[in-house]
Amino acid sequence: xxxxxxxxxxxxxxxxxxxxxxxxxxxxxxxxxxxxxxxxxxxxxxxxxxxxxxxxxxxxxxxxxxxxxxxxxxxxxxxxxxxxxxxxxxxxxxxxxxxxxxxxxxxxxxxxxxxxxxxxxxxxxxxxxxxxxxxxxxxxxxxxxxxxxxxxxxxxxxxxxxxxxxxxxxxxxxxxxxxxxxxxxxxxxxxxxxxxxxxxxxxxxxxxxxxxxxxxxxxxxxxxxxxxxxxxxxxxxxxxxxxxxxxxxxxxxxxxxxxxxxxxxxxxxxxxxxxxxxxxxxxxxxxxxxxxxxxxxxxxxxxxxxxxxxxxxxxxxxxxxxxxxxxxxxxxxxxxxxxxxx
Amino acid sequence: xxxxxxxxxxxxxxxxxxxxxxxxxxxxxxxxxxxxxxxxxxxxxxxxxxxxxxxxxxxxxxxxxxxxxxxxxxxxxxxxxxxxxxxxxxxxxxxxxxxxxxxxxxxxxxxxxxxxxxxxxxxxxxxxxxxxxxxxxxxxxxxxxxxxxxxxxxxxxxxxxxxxxxxxxxxxxxxxxxxxxxxxxxxxxxxxxxxxxxxxxxxxxxxxxxxxxxxxxxxxxxxxxxxxxxxxxxxxxxxxxxxxxxxxxxxxxxxxxxxxxxxxxxxxxxxxxxxxxxxxxxxxxxxxxxxxxxxxxxxxxxxxxxxxxxxxxxxxxxxxxxxxxxxxxxxxxxxxxxxxxxxxxxxxxxxxxxxxxxxxxxxxxxxxxxxxxxxxxxxxxxxxxxxxxxxxxxxxxxxxxxxxxxxxxxxxxxxxxxxxxxxxxxxxxxxxxxxxxxxxxxxxxxxxxxxxxxxxxxxxxxxxxxxxxxxxxxxxxxxxxxxx
Numbered sequence: 001x002x003x004x005x006x007x008x009x010x011x012x013x014x015x016x017x018x019x020x021x022x023x024x025x026x027x028x029x030x031x032x033x034x035x036x037x038x039x040x041x042x043x044x045x046x047x048x049x050x051x052x053x054x055x056x057x058x059x060x061x062x063x064x065x066x067x068x069x070x071x072x073x074x075x076x077x078x079x080x081x082x083x084x085x086x087x088x089x090x091x092x093x094x095x096x097x098x099x100x101x102x103x104x105x106x107x108x109x110x111x112x113x114x115x116x117x118x119x120x121x122x123x124x125x126x127x128x129x130x131x132x133x134x135x136x137x138x139x140x141x142x143x144x145x146x147x148x149x150x151x152x153x154x155x156x157x158x159x160x161x162x163x164x165x166x167x168x169x170x171x172x173x174x175x176x177x178x179x180x181x182x183x184x185x186x187x188x189x190x191x192x193x194x195x196x197x198x199x200x201x202x203x204x205x206x207x208x209x210x211x212x213x214x215x216x217x218x219x220x221x222x223x224x225x226x227x228x229x230x231x232x233x234x235x236x237x238x239x240x241x242x243x244x245x246x247x248x249x250x251x252x253x254x255x256x257x258x259x260x261x262x263x264x265x266x267x268x269x270x271x272x273x274x275x276x277x278x279x280x281x282x283x284x285x286x287x288x289x290x291x292x293x294x295x296x297x298x299x300x301x302x303x304x305x306x307x308x309x310x311x312x313x314x315x316x317x318x319x320x321x322x323x324x325x326x327x328x329x330x331x332x333x334x335x336x337x338x339x340x341x342x
Numbered sequence: 343x344x345x346x347x348x349x350x351x352x353x354x355x356x357x358x359x360x361x362x363x364x365x366x367x368x369x370x371x372x373x374x375x376x377x378x379x380x381x382x383x384x385x386x387x388x389x390x391x392x393x394x395x396x397x398x399x400x401x402x403x404x405x406x407x408x409x410x411x412x413x414x415x416x417x418x419x420x421x422x423x424x425x426x427x428x429x430x431x432x433x434x435x436x437x438x439x440x441x442x443x444x445x446x447x448x449x450x451x452x453x454x455x456x457x458x459x460x461x462x463x464x465x466x467x468x469x470x471x472x473x474x475x476x477x478x479x480x481x482x483x484x485x486x487x488x489x490x491x492x493x494x495x496x497x498x499x500x501x502x503x504x505x506x507x508x509x510x511x512x513x514x515x516x517x518x519x520x521x522x523x524x525x526x527x528x529x530x531x532x533x534x535x536x537x538x539x540x541x542x543x544x545x546x547x548x549x550x551x552x553x554x555x556x557x558x559x560x561x562x563x564x565x566x567x568x569x570x571x572x573x574x575x576x577x578x579x580x581x582x583x584x585x586x587x588x589x590x591x592x593x594x595x596x597x598x599x600x601x602x603x604x605x606x607x608x609x610x611x612x613x614x615x616x617x618x619x620x621x622x623x624x625x626x627x628x629x630x631x632x633x634x635x636x637x638x639x640x641x642x643x644x645x646x647x648x649x650x651x652x653x654x655x656x657x658x659x660x661x662x663x664x665x666x667x668x669x670x671x672x673x674x675x676x677x678x679x680x681x682x683x684x685x686x687x688x689x690x691x692x693x694x695x696x697x698x699x700x701x702x703x704x705x706x707x708x709x710x711x712x713x714x715x716x717x718x719x720x721x722x723x724x725x726x727x728x729x730x731x732x733x734x735x736x737x738x739x740x741x742x743x744x745x746x747x748x749x750x751x752x753x754x755x756x757x758x759x760x761x762x763x764x765x766x767x768x769x770x771x772x773x774x775x776x777x778x779x780x781x782x783x784x785x786x787x788x789x790x791x792x793x794x795x796x797x798x799x800x801x802x803x804x805x806x807x808x809x810x811x812x813x814x815x816x817x818x819x820x821x822x823x824x825x826x
Contacts, residue, residue, distance in 0.1 A: 019380060021822050022355050023403020023505040029447070030494050030504075035487040037478060047478060049352075055455055055477035057352035058806040085378070093655045094663075095378040098349030098359035104378075130400045134385035137653075173403060173506055229516045230733035256491075256498030264502015264509040265516030265733075269396060271506075282390040283508075327518040328729055 010046040011076035011187045014068065014111065015121075017051050018095050018104045019131040019140045020082025023173040024122040025052050030256065031176035043184040048073065062099055069110055077186060078115035080143060083124040083131040084108055084153040087139030094138050105153065108143075112154055116161045117186050118143060119169060121179055126168035126200070127152075127274035134278075144168055144200050148274045164193060168200035171248065172271035175255060178205050199274060201247065209298065210243035210268045213251035215260070220244075222316040223309050224324035229284065230265055233324025237293060240284050241267035244297035248272040343370065348806060349377075351814055353452040353477075355404050356821025358779070361661075362810065364800065369810070372788070372795035374779045376664040379636070382826040383651040386769040391417055391738050391761050394769065398757065399506050401771065402823045404447070406505030407440040407497075408750030409823075412757040412771075415603070418512035419744030420761060421736050427605065428732040429514020431722045434602045434609075435527070436500050436510065437748065438715050438722075443490055444751035445678065445708045446542075448818045449572070450475070450486045453705060456811050457579050461804055467579055470569060482541075482572065489537035496530050499523050513734040521728045531720050538712065544571025550713035554688040556696060559706075573709055586693075586702040589794040589813035594698045597623065597674040597777070598684030599756070601749035602718075609718065610685035610749070614669065618695065620684060625745060625756065627670040630772060633784035636660035642784055643668065646758035646770035647743060663825045666780040666789060667772050673783075675699055675790045676753025676774045677817065679707035687714075699794075701816040708818070740764050750774055752820050773823035791817060 017025070029052075031039055040047060049056055049064055056064060067073045084105050085095040092103025100107070112118050120143045123129035128147055131140035142152040144166030150156045152166070159165055169182050182202045185191045197206040214220065219234040226233035235241035243251070246268050250260045261268050269283050270276045281287040287294045296305050319331040349359030357378045363371040382401050386394060398413035399406040411433060418424070425433065455477040462468050474482045494504055500517060501507035509516045519527075535547060543550050544566055550573075553559050559577075568578040580586065593616075600612030600623075613620040630649050632639030637660070638652040654660070668674075679699050682690035689710065693703040743760045753774030760768040780789030791814065798809040 017357070019378070021400055021403040021406075021505075023400070023406060026403040026505055029451075029487065030491045032488065032491045035484070035491070037483055037487070051350065051352055051357075052355070053451060053478055054352055055459065057811060058348045058350065060806060061350060061352060088653065088655055091655070094380075094653070095357070098351065098357050098375070098377050099347055130385075130397070131380065133397065134381070134387065137384055138379065138381045172400065228735045229511060230514075230518060230731075230735075254498065255503035257495030259498030259502045261502045261508065263498075263517070264500075264507055265518070266502065266508035269508070283393055283396045285390075327731060327733065328520065 010044050012048050012074055013045050013077040013079060013183070014048045014075055015050040015079040015081065016108065018080065018082040018108065019085040019138065020122060020124040020129070022052065022081070024081045024171075024179070025050070027173040028176045028179055031180055036176070039180045039184075043180070043187045045183060045187060058099055065107070068114065071114070075111065075115045077117045077119060077183065078111050079119045079121050080108060080125045081121040083128050083140035083142060085131070085138050085140055086153070087137065090139065108153070112143070112158070112160070114161070117164060117167065118154070118160045119167045119182065119186070120144060120200070121169050122174050123170045123172045123271055123276065126170040129172060130277045132277060142168070145274055164191065165196065166200050167191070167196060167202065170199065170201055170272040172276070175250070175253060177253060178202070197247070201272070205249050206247040208247065208249040208252065210246045210248050210250045211297070212249065214243055214262055215251065216262055219320055219324050221312060222320050223313045224316050224320035227325055230327045231325050232327065232329070235262065235267040236286065238286050239267045240269070240282070240286050242270035242295060243268040245295055246270035246273055348810060353455065353815060354819045354821060355402070355823070356825065358814070358819065358821050360795070360810070360814070362795070362807075367800050369795050369798040372792045373661055374781060374789060374791050375662045376779065376821055376825045378821070378825050379653050379663040380822070380825050381651075381653070383769050383771060386766050389766050390764065391420070391759070391766055394759065394766065395508055395511065401826045402820060403505045404444055405440070405750045405752065405755070405820055405823055407436050407501070407507065407510065408748055408755050410507065410510035411437050412746040412748045412755050414510050414512045415746030415748065416744045416757045416759040417738070419746065420742035420759065421512055421738060423512050423734065423736045425514030426731045426734055428519070428726055428730055429734070430604060431725050432500055432515040432517070432519060432732055433510055434604070435719055435722050436497060437602065438719050439493065439496050440504065441751040442712050442715050443493060444818070445712050446486065446490055448708065449705065450482055452818065453815050454576070455480070456808060456815065459808060461801065461808050465582060467568060467575065467582065471575065471579065474572070474575070485537065485541050489534060492530060493534040496527050499527060511733060513736060515732045518732045519726050519728060524723060524726050524728060527723045528720065531716060531723065535716055538716065541572060542709070543573050543713065547713040547716055550710065555692045556689070559689060576705065580702045585812065586697050586700050588701040588798065588809055589816055590698040590700045591673070591675055591790050591793040593673050593793065594694065595672060595674045596680035596683045596699070597669055597676050597754060598681045599623065599747040599749055599754035601681050610681050613684040614674070615680070615683045625747060628756065628772065629668055629671070631666040631668060631783040633666070634659050634661055634781040635665050636663055637665065643671070646756065646772060647760065647768070649758070649770040650768075651770070662781040664776050664780055666783040667777045668783055673787055673790055673793070674777060676777045677704065677707070678711045678751070679704050680753060681749055682707045682710060701812050704816040738764075752818050752823070753777065755823070771826050773820065773826060775817070775819045775821060775824040778817050779819055779821070779824060
């Protein structure tokens with residue numbers, strides 16, 4: 001018997017983990033202003049269970065699972081963190097949910113069929129992600145995608161009871177605010193299919209590029225490139241940075257107070273994009289053809305990029321040239337000369 | 343005798359199942375199962391060695407920096423590279439932020455909520471404990487979560503983000519800290535210290551660090567009423583429930599790799615502690631056995647340089663995806679307690695001399711480590727020299743082998759790497775929980791937790807044996823690392 005639910009009643013959220021590292025949950029715990037419990041409260045979310053946070057363990061949790069499956073408890077949101085593991089040989093035995101003897105993928109399939117909304121948290125749950133690295137011998141899939149292929153574990157035609165496809169909050173890990181704002185959007189009842197991009201990612205984040213607000217933008221403009229890690233210059237030409245191709249707002253929304261990958265001195269590896277785990281080159285090396293990076297800024301015609309790059313390289317101020325190859329500012333911006341007070 | 347299967351265990355990192363043989367209201371035998379396989383060692387095979395610094399941290403979301411540091415040290419060994427002093431201090435700071443944050447998360451979110459279970463409703467301390475520590479609702483969360491998040495701002499400065507930073511490199515750190523950032527880190531440490539002293543300890547960190555014996559701890563507790571701090575509440579509950587009598591391993595053998603590598607040796611000395619004395623640790627004597635793992639293991643225990651990780655879900659005697667690491671063929675326990683024993687902290691030595699490792703002493707060791715680390719972090723931050731190098735670049739040889747041994751929050755973590763023709767030929771990882779939660783080995787010897795659970799008493803009519811919950815969580819297991 002499904003319980004009778006009044007409008008404005010809390011929305012139930014069940015959070016499961018499978019093929020992943022738990023890092024998206026660990027990141028989520030760092031939510032600030034407000035913190036995680038306050039954010040959930042504000043969104044009217046009742047956390048039925050989270051493997052890292054809830055009291056229920058063992059048979060207490062299995063009872064809950066049985067009641068959800070029997071339809072006694074409404075499942076408004078199913079969040080999966082980590083990829084669905086289908087191996088070996090499609091059996092799912094690489095992850096059997098403890099205490100049940102049943103592969104996790106079977107539980108996920110049953111619950112996804114019941115859930116009003118299905119949210120993939122992190123690139124593993126969205127696309128397979130890191131868990132699908134190498135030759136993917138564990139047969140890891142995302143819920144909605146298998147790498148760049150539409151379909152994934154739930155199939156290309158999957159729609160949850162709300163009519164939405166899998167909502168994919170990608171990232172490795174996810175920023176706490178990406179997850180919380182998505183959950184708030186879902187519970188507000190205002191999320192429509194058009195609010196998701198082609199990968200099922202909420203457009204609030206996916207509309208943006210990591211490049212937006214890049215602290216090294218001036219080096220980028222003048223193609224003053226870093227030669228090695230720890231240099232202050234642009235990381236795109238030599239060090240594999242994909243900030244101009246990756247959809248996320250990492251440089252306009254700080255991580256852990258003031259951070260971002262670029263701020264930390266290392267390149268964007270496009271962790272929000274499907275297939276990021278196997279780039280086909282060393283992560284900290286830009287693949288080039290005839291001296292020109294293969295991965296150019298998204299949407300940019302190659303000839304224009306080459307032309308603009310040579311122009312801006314010719315115009316690079318000495319300050320940027322020198323600072324680009326240093327680990328701290330050694331040439332200061334020029335100052336207008338002040339006059340004596342008369 | 344009856345057999346009971348318990349799991350999934352909540353409030354541990356990753357998935358865990360335990361089979362218990364119960365007789366006369368006590369656990370007679372325990373079998374620990376890690377029910378998920380992830381395959382990172384296979385993923386790393388054939389990769390550019392530098393890519394290990396992208397893959398390895400993603401083994402674990404909660405021990406991410408530890409994985410990075412172990413990978414960086416293994417590669418640095420191959421490159422014969424030592425980071426500049428700034429790089430060493432900044433790496434240690436990042437590692438300390440992670441370890442301390444993990445200890446805090448364990449205490450407040452994973453461990454203490456079990457005492458707010460209704461099964462304890464009759465105890466004198468229950469109402470206050472429920473109000474403070476109830477999962478997801480306790481008042482401690484409102485203080486602890488912002489304190490933890492603020493503390494992790496140090497990671498934002500040093501490593502760009504947490505988890506999964508690429509800032510940690512064999513040659514140091516990619517991020518050069520400027521003077522205002524150094525001062526900001528000191529301010530964040532002051533803020534965090536204030537939370538610890540006001541809420542967790544109800545006393546200065548230095549006073550906690552100076553407690554040198556059980557007698558002194560009892561004296562301290564007699565001056566700090568249970569409602570004065572979360573530590574004093576924990577001591578009250580421990581006494582009341584006899585936590586010091588729960589969860590001892592048969593073999594009091596502890597392993598520490600030496601924590602926080604500095605130019606003149608580790609901050610916390612490593613070693614092997616058994617029969618009341620310290621012996622030197624050598625990684626040569628580490629082996630992994632897969633006799634009871636779902637793995638293809640042809641010919642017995644192997645040193646990780648020779649090891650392989652090939653899954654076989656039908657392995658005849660297998661009951662876990664974890665291997666069974668052993669030191670000199672013997673079971674050892676790793677973690678904060680082991681670190682503080684091998685380093686010789688007098689309180690922990692005294693506790694272990696009395697009752698070995700148990701639920702109480704494991705948790706005390708973790709909290710003690712928080713108190714010891716924060717002042718140390720203040721000193722390391724003072725030693726950062728803005729303007730001087732944090733990183734040194736050096737080419738990667740085409741061939742070589744190296745290992746990296748670090749102390750993660752949960753204990754010693756090792757990476758063993760072999761490179762050939764510019765690619766990773768073999769990458770083997772032994773995580774701390776692989777030691778603590780290992781299945782039986784080829785000789786039938788149970789792992790540390792399997793031993794610690796024997797004798798645990800069940801309360802009448804309880805569904806999930808709460809003593810088992812306490813013992814399991816006292817190890818602060820990280821299953822996602824275990825099944826890398």
